[in-house]
Amino acid sequence: MKKEEILNILKNKISEKILTFENLIAETRASSNDTKSSMGDKYETGREILQQEINNLQVQLNEVLKQRDFLKSLSTKPSVKAEKGALVKTDKGLFYISVSLSNIDLDGNKIFCISPDSPLAKVLEGKSESESISLNNVTHKILNIF
Incomplete structure (x- = not known):
């Protein structure tokens, strides 16, 4: 990505x-x-x-x-953990931790732009690939972090 x-x-x-x-x-x-x-x-x-x-x-x-x-202030360098500026791919979707804005369709992928202050970003924060998180009874498995 x-x-x-x-x-x-x-x-x-x-x-x-x-x-x-x-x-x-x-x-x-x-x-x-x-x-x-x-x-x-x-x-x-x-x-x-x-x-x-x-x-x-x-x-x-x-x-x-x-x-x-x-x-x-965001870096485009690859991220190792979920943090501001990270693009996180879970089994539920692609999430770009940046600003809360409309979704982006890029190369056939739907990317959800979420604020670092959003509940999902707060739960993802500091997590790495292969880890799982749960929010509102929905479990997300982190597949990749870009």
Whole structure:
């Protein structure tokens, strides 16, 4: 498995999310400026709602920026144990311990991108090939670690 390729796909997805949030924030700010009228309280209420939406989008953007920074810290070198940056193949699937993001289809393989803080990653942490783990009454046997 090529971890570099997986990491690049994730970085591209994160970059797209960042652009989307930045565009949404800019559009919301522009519509906030367009709501000026002589309606008094209604104007202020509408403007406050738009400001709350901008704040909400900013919080989401900050989370995605943290994910981008975290991805920059990952190594693509082969891993011996399940840890951040490891690609872990179990009898139940392929798990890339990186950021929680949509699944990736690569070379006919479905790769689940999971956060190091996820329950599965916490149970996998420090495990090696041939070991088994159990989570929610489901046992995973670790076949390979890349």
